Amino acid sequence: MSSSVMDMTLRWLFLVLLGCASAVSPSMYGEITSPNYPQIYPNNANETWNIQVPDGYGIRLYFIHLDIEPSDNCEYDSLQVIIGNEVQRVFCGRHSLESTGFPKETFYPTTRMKLHFNSDFSNQERYTGFAAYYVAVDVDECKLSNPCSHFCNNYIGGFFCSCPPEYELQEDQSTCGGNCSGGLYTDLRGQISSPGYPSPYPENSRCEYKILLELGYQVVLTFKAQDFDIEAPEDGSCIYDSLIIKAKGRKFGPYCGRTPPPRIETGSYEVDIDFITDSGGDNRGWKIYYSEDAIPCPTGTFQHAIVNPRKDKYIFKDMITVKCEEGYEILYGQKRLPSFRAKCQADGTWSNANLRCQPVNCGDPEEITNGDVDFTLTTYGAMAVYHCTTEYYTLKGEDTYHCSLDGFWRNSKKETELPQCAAVCGKSSVIWETRILGGKGAKEGYFPWLVRVASSPNGLGGASLISDRWVLTAAHVVQEDESPTLKVGSVAHHMATEIPVKKVIVHPEWTIGSNDGRLNFNNDIALIQLARRVELDECVYPVCLPQKGESDHPAIREAGYVAGWGTTERLQKTKHLQFTMVPLRDLEGCKKIVPKNHTVNSNMLCAGAAGHDSCTHDSGGPLMFEDLKVRNEEYKTLYIAGIVSWGVKCGEFGMYTKVQNYLDWIETTIEKEEREENDEEQPEPLKICKK
Structure with missing residues (x-):
């Protein structure tokens, strides 16, 4: 056989053995004995055994022999039972099967544990150690931790949860909740209520509803005292069950208890209603009455402006013309506008709302050679006063300028030409x-x-x-x-x-x-x-x-x-x-x-x-x-x-x-x-x- 073929064969055997090793499943039982058992165990022994059984099982551990040098708190030699990072039990001493001190079998509700044996430098009495067996035992999860919200069903190696007919199992496979989502309401007026109202609503549920009207309308929600009953703690914190209203990035609620929310003008034609319940309570739930109203645009959007026509209320498609009060101007980039038009939009906002009447600003007055200018403000009506730096210059022209409506500094003759500091001569x-x-x-x-x-x-x-x-x-x-x-x-x-x-x-x-x-x-x-x-x-x-x-x-x-x-x-x-x-x-x-x-x-x-x-x-x-x-x-x-x-x-x-x-x-x-x-x-x- 050539060396290349031999290399390939060895590589294949290695992969097969590796696959077999990785495919070994946890054992259902096993025996563990101390080093040299049944002969005396050696000095300075330090050995650990890892025990693993399949998921859904626990470990039952029992001894048929226990002969370890006794000491206070098993300080010299000992066998430790470890689960996770915690020592569960420690064994030492000389016991026979018939003696009263011999450890009985013990069940541990875990799939993994370690046994750790150690001895010190001297085994003069010739102790022979221990022999122990472990067996995988089915765990009844239903009795052990009650993992299901309603019905728990145990089987060998696992369990499953089930629900009453009016409920369905949620994504967590342990909680039962009512099936109450998916409602879409498009009529201009209507009612929405919790599942089964006025009968008690289901527990462990999340109910979602949506109201969707035409553009230009807002949803208005009203409640009645007799139609509102949601479980709440004494502090009213709504940590048990809650009703939440969401509209146009705003959140109303959470609401709970027996006091209904006030009338809500959502400001949006699209509203989401979320109703969340926990596992307890026996409350009747709620009913919401909704209606439409034209979404108004705010009247105070354009400050320092003259609006035409002027109304107490503007609604979808209304148009206005905006001019500025004296001393203010409309800037569009670097351009000054005498006025602009704005339209009330379907979402209750004005078009061109980014345009504003800003104070006319002339900027800092220009400096003059050999002179200074004193000013505090640069907006409409502000005053700037020029003067020369020394007595060897004299001001030619007016010294006082005001910020005018056109954004320029002007003197009493409405001129923008600046004075000059001419040298005192002769x-x-x-x-x-x-x-x-x-x-x-x-x-x-x-x-x-x-x-x-x-x-x-x-x-x-x-x-x-x-x-x-x-x-x-x-x-x-x-x-x-x-x-x-x-x-x-x-x-x-x-x-x-x-x-x-x-x-x-x-x-x-x-x-x-x-x-x-x-x-x-x-x-x-x-x-x-x-x-x-x-x-x-x-x-x-x-x-x-x-x-x-x-x-x-x-x-x-x-x-x-x-x-x-x-x-x-x-x-x-x-x-x-x-x-x-x-x-x-x-x-x-x-x-x-x-x-x-x-x-x-x-x-x-x-x-x-x-x-x-x-x-x-x-x-x-x-x-x-x-x-x-x-x-x-x-x-x-x-x-x-x-x-x-x-x-x-x-x-x-x-x-x-x-x-x-x-x-x-x-x-x-x-x-x-x-x-x-x-x-x-x-x-x-x-x-x-x-x-």
């Missing part, structure tokens, strides 16, 4: 005490908007801060330098603070070219946008721009100020800001003095007098005049009328770019640049003042 403490060229040193606070410019290749010049982000200067000063060096904050330029530049914007009609020998300075104006805003305070704030349309100001011979770090009357540059007063001159008169090959036009101003003038390195600086319409005893308010542009000879008169003519360009340019960077995150303002 405040100057300048005092003219004496006669740049013909000038004197400026003090802190005289011209806090003055900017010193160092550009390539044009060297030094001046400029003026006109907001916290923009600087105004002459085009010829910065025309060839995209990133000039700017310093502000001190009359001594070596003590001033450098401010970073983002962009230089020269007037589009300025002709870029060399300044040496230039004859045409028309449109000599430029804007510089700062990379960071400067924090306005007592050290630095802007000069005012002239008012649009005021062409009569400044007037001829009116005295203004020029200031800069340029050449003085000694033709030397200065480290300290110098200023002087110069009168405005008639442009036509200056034109006659200027060489005819120079361009002089209405975009220019002429100012100066003998010994009082701007000069080299003052280019781009301001020509300033006092705003006589602003009266204040503590300070003057100055505006920039001109920008130092060119001249024929220092110390006589100078030509200035007329700022009035470029106000539109300044405004539109700034708006365009700031609009384009609207989404850019801005850095914190730069603090200049060291105080």
Whole structure:
């Protein structure tokens, strides 16, 4: 025989033996003896026998020999009878069949037990142990545990339960209950009663009934005192028998006793009735009277709403139009609806019930640059008040806004445009005490908007801060330098603070070219946008721009100020800001003095007098005049009328770019640049003042 065939044969024999072993059924009887029986048992014995008989049987155990070393509580040697994890009996001692102490046969109502024998280290008296037999004995379950609710029938190896004729055996095969389920009631009115009513209802039963009406109706249940008798304990807890009503996810009950439930409006066209009984009691049961009623839709679903038509009761298929009271709105996603229609549905709910009249909410009011807004609520009628963060800004526009019906914050003029915190401009403490060229040193606070410019290749010049982000200067000063060096904050330029530049914007009609020998300075104006805003305070704030349309100001011979770090009357540059007063001159008169090959036009101003003038390195600086319409005893308010542009000879008169003519360009340019960077995150303002 080949090895492969032999392997297959052995494998088959192993499977056959395994199958035979697993098929062995519990034994009906057996003998168990101690080790070496009938000879003396060994020392230190420890042995266990498992006994099992078929289901439906118990075990009868008896001895024919018992000879185990005696001791108190069988401490030395013993035989234990164990069922589950509990020791039922313990045997030891020397007994004969005829002796009074010999154990009688014992019946154990179990299918499994263990016998455990153990001995200690010494069997000096030569005890011979034990011999015992077990026999499977039928158990009468009916007498042992009364497992059936009505009739119990025993047979060898088991039992079965049976019921009276009016009952049937339940799924547990031990309980008898009445057959009372499956009733369906579809008439608009009717009666339902417990099984056999008014005779006592069956025990151990679960009766289920269903009422199913047409859509749009609800089931109404009523009870009468004489028709209600369900077993109940004294505490009324309904733990014995109970009646339960279920409708539309709601539960009514449980009910029991002799007091009937109140009238029940279920709110549903579909109702389930459950009646559950236990094994005791002798009560008559119950009768329910049911009827239909149109299911009403609630009248208070739509809060803060104007409903049309208005009724005391709405029923299936009724339609209404819903509008909101003043101060409330209907939101459908992101859309506002003026009204909506709703229909009373068959289940007593409104269509579109998810739509609500919500308070008009304007959201948090927008913030403004250099300002704050105070508010508490954001709903209709709420108030928001704007103010600027420091005294160096002034609010332009109305400060108070209210949340309006359309969901926007509006001022008293119904406008949504927000106020602006404009920089306080032109405040100057300048005092003219004496006669740049013909000038004197400026003090802190005289011209806090003055900017010193160092550009390539044009060297030094001046400029003026006109907001916290923009600087105004002459085009010829910065025309060839995209990133000039700017310093502000001190009359001594070596003590001033450098401010970073983002962009230089020269007037589009300025002709870029060399300044040496230039004859045409028309449109000599430029804007510089700062990379960071400067924090306005007592050290630095802007000069005012002239008012649009005021062409009569400044007037001829009116005295203004020029200031800069340029050449003085000694033709030397200065480290300290110098200023002087110069009168405005008639442009036509200056034109006659200027060489005819120079361009002089209405975009220019002429100012100066003998010994009082701007000069080299003052280019781009301001020509300033006092705003006589602003009266204040503590300070003057100055505006920039001109920008130092060119001249024929220092110390006589100078030509200035007329700022009035470029106000539109300044405004539109700034708006365009700031609009384009609207989404850019801005850095914190730069603090200049060291105080």
